[in-house]
Amino acid sequence: EPEVTQTPSHQVTQMGQEVILRCVPISNHLYFYWYRQILGQKVEFLVSFYNNEISEKSEIFDDQFSVERPDGSNFTLKIRSTKLEDSAMYFCASSVEGNEKLFFGSGTQLSVL
Amino acid sequence: SQQGEEDPQALSIQEGENATMNCSYKTSINNLQWYRQNSGRGLVHLILIRSNEREKHSGRLRVTLDTSKKSSSLLITASRAADTASYFCATAVWGSYKLIFGSGTRLLVRP
Numbered sequence: 134e135p136e137v138t139q140t141p142s143h144q145v146t147q148m149g150q151e152v153i154l155r156c157v158p159i160s161n162h163l164y165f166y167w168y169r170q171i172l173g174q175k176v177e178f179l180v181s182f183y184n185n186e187i188s189e190k191s192e193i194f195d196d197q198f199s200v201e202r203p204d205g206s207n208f209t210l211k212i213r214s215t216k217l218e219d220s221a222m223y224f225c226a227s228s229v230e231g232n233e234k235l236f237f238g239s240g241t242q243l244s245v246l
Numbered sequence: 247s248q249q250g251e252e253d254p255q256a257l258s259i260q261e262g263e264n265a266t267m268n269c270s271y272k273t274s275i276n277n278l279q280w281y282r283q284n285s286g287r288g289l290v291h292l293i294l295i296r297s298n299e300r301e302k303h304s305g306r307l308r309v310t311l312d313t314s315k316k317s318s319s320l321l322i323t324a325s326r327a328a329d330t331a332s333y334f335c336a337t338a339v340w341g342s343y344k345l346i347f348g349s350g351t352r353l354l355v356r357p
Contacts, residue, residue, distance in 0.1 A: 185269035189343040237288035
């Protein structure tokens with residue numbers, strides 16, 4: 134069965150450093166998303182991406198965050214200058230239809246020290 | 247309560263019993279979905295019910311939706327130890343691409 138793959142599974146970084154989280158969505162999917170889950174808290178929406186542009190973003194997704202689909206297969210989330218509070222599990226997801234039946238990757242655990 | 251709140255927060259049952267989880271939400275929705283998350287893993291889509299539907303089945307899963315009460319329930323029949331996981335409802339509203347997740351129900355199925 135096709136799956137969404139995310140790399141790395143764990144990322145440790147120093148506060149203020151830039152990180153790039155990578156995702157390969159399912160190939161025939163058209164909608165792409167990033168969500169995050171801080172330990173013990175709810176899964177939170179960050180951003181959705183469709184037709185090579187951001188379709189919606191949350192208040193969390195400020196100027197420090199950006200997304201890119203550089204080559205038609207990868208989908209990346211960049212955090213320019215990480216903060217301690219960015220520590221979380223970051224999930225990439227994709228879907229055929231917008232907002233229906235999302236397929237999630239296994240996540241990248243980001244730890245900012 | 248906030249959009250997408252589940253109860254109970256935790257549920258412990260014996261294998262073979264049925265498990266029922268409830269979800270309440272506040273705003274009008276397009277659809278409501280249930281996801282499962284095994285510890286430390288990604289979320290797996292279980293079932294989607296649209297706002298004009300009242301009940302849906304998939305294998306051992308039964309979902310109901312009451313839009314007048316803004317609530318949904320997920321029933322897992324004949325539970326198995328492998329059903330042990332956290333279960334989340336997620337609501338989709340009209341005109342938005344985001345899912346709003348609840349805080350989840352942690353289900354433990356004892357062998």
